[in-house]
Amino acid sequence: MKIMKRLFTGIQPTGDLHIGNYLGAIKQIVDLQHDYESFVMIADLHALTIPQDPKKYHDQVINVAATLVASGLDSQKTTLFVQSAIPAHAQLSWIFSTLTPLGELERMTQFKEKSDKHGQNAGLLTYPVLQAADILLYHADVVPVGEDQVQHLELMRTIARKFNTRYTHTFNEPKALLTHCARIMALNDPTKKMSKSIAGSAIALDASEDAIRSTIIGAVTDSAPDGAMSAGVANLFGLLKQFAPETVDRFTKEHDAGTIRYSDLKSALCDGVIATLTPIQTKKKECIDDPQTLTSIIKKGNQIALGIASQTIQDVYAKVGL
Ligand code: ADP
Numbered sequence: 095m096k097i098m099k100r101l102f103t104g105i106q107p108t109g110d111l112h113i114g115n116y117l118g119a120i121k122q123i124v125d126l127q128h129d130y131e132s133f134v135m136i137a138d139l140h141a142l143t144i145p146q147d148p149k150k151y152h153d154q155v156i157n158v159a160a161t162l163v164a165s166g167l168d169s170q171k172t173t174l175f176v177q178s179a180i181p182a183h184a185q186l187s188w189i190f191s192t193l194t195p196l197g198e199l200e201r202m203t204q205f206k207e208k209s210d211k212h213g214q215n216a217g218l219l220t221y222p223v224l225q226a227a228d229i230l231l232y233h234a235d236v237v238p239v240g241e242d243q244v245q246h247l248e249l250m251r252t253i254a255r256k257f258n259t260r261y262t263h264t265f266n267e268p269k270a271l272l273t274h275c276a277r278i279m280a281l282n283d284p285t286k287k288m289s290k291s292i293a294g295s296a297i298a299l300d301a302s303e304d305a306i307r308s309t310i311i312g313a314v315t316d317s318a319p320d321g322a323m324s325a326g327v328a329n330l331f332g333l334l335k336q337f338a339p340e341t342v343d344r345f346t347k348e349h350d351a352g353t354i355r356y357s358d359l360k361s362a363l364c365d366g367v368i369a370t371l372t373p374i375q376t377k378k379k380e381c382i383d384d385p386q387t388l389t390s391i392i393k394k395g396n397q398i399a400l401g402i403a404s405q406t407i408q409d410v411y412a413k414v415g416l
């Protein structure tokens with residue numbers, strides 16, 4: 095039997111997921127689950143670095159789980175689990191924090207951006223240490239992520255090396271697997287990343303047809319000098335490739351000939367996005383309406399994760415002399 099490499103990734107249960115998350119993270123997870131032994135973690139400890147409403151938090155976790163399953167995550171192939179159910183994440187994170195240089199944490203782009211926006215808390219600073227613990231607990235080989243996480247994964251590799259040097263070889267260095275849709279830009283401002291925190295920039299996976307159409311129709315399509323492609327138009331072409339690939343050739347030719355009508359391109363993109371999201375929305379509703387099935391998927395995932403993580407932390411404690 096072929097031994098599969100192990101894949102690990104995490105996704106935060108913060109608010110409504112959008113098509114940037116879908117293309118940059120979820121679709122990748124679903125596509126790769128056939129080729130890797132896959133672990134997908136709902137990062138509910140990480141998301142606490144930004145204040146969450148305790149009354150809604152459990153539902154947010156369930157909502158992400160339902161979105162993943164509705165998007166095609168196969169619980170027979172992929173272990174889907176919740177970070178906070180596995181104590182070893184916080185335990186290993188503490189050990190790693192004693193090996194991590196402060197300067198490395200302070201120069202992380204995400205720390206600077208988030209602490210400017212949300213005020214500084216120690217969790218925002220040590221966020222990548224917990225992320226390193228997540229990944230290394232499972233001895234993952236590859237970690238599919240968007241571009242914004244690459245810096246965190248480099249630090250994870252540094253932490254693995256430091257642990258190995260101080261306490262004998264324990265961890266291999268997992269590699270980032272960059273998605274080809276690593277950076278979908280905001281529809282209303284193609285100089286910024288599509289993000290739930292920029293109003294009007296994103297299409298939520300739960301969006302109605304009307305909302306999808308009005309966001310796409312409002313997308314920026316400014317022209318660029320000498321027939322080149324502006325950032326807004328290039329972004330729409332990138333989306334078209336994913337959601338309506340059969341139309342890309344025609345619109346590319348029209349663009350190059352200078353005859354393109356962006357209203358036609360947007361209309362084709364709307365149809366493609368709606369055709370992709372509608373079945374996901376239907377399946378998601380079925381998942382939410384059947385909480386027992388979803389709960390049992392997560393329970394089974396938590397058990398598998400607990401088994402692996404407990405072994406790793408035992409090994410680590412022994413090596414550290416605890
Ligand atoms: P947001 O920026 O909307 O808060 P997150 O930072 O929670 O999204 O990202 C969750 C996952 O989705 C990460 O793996 C991230 O790399 C990916 N992702 C987020 N926004 C985009 C985007 N615009 N393009 C591609 N991938 C994205």
Ligand code: TRP
Pocket residue numbers: 102103104105106137140224225228229237238239243
């Ligand atoms: N930090 C990731 C994000 O913001 C989420 C995450 C937490 C993660 N732990 C992880 C991603 C481990 C990959 C591996 O999207």
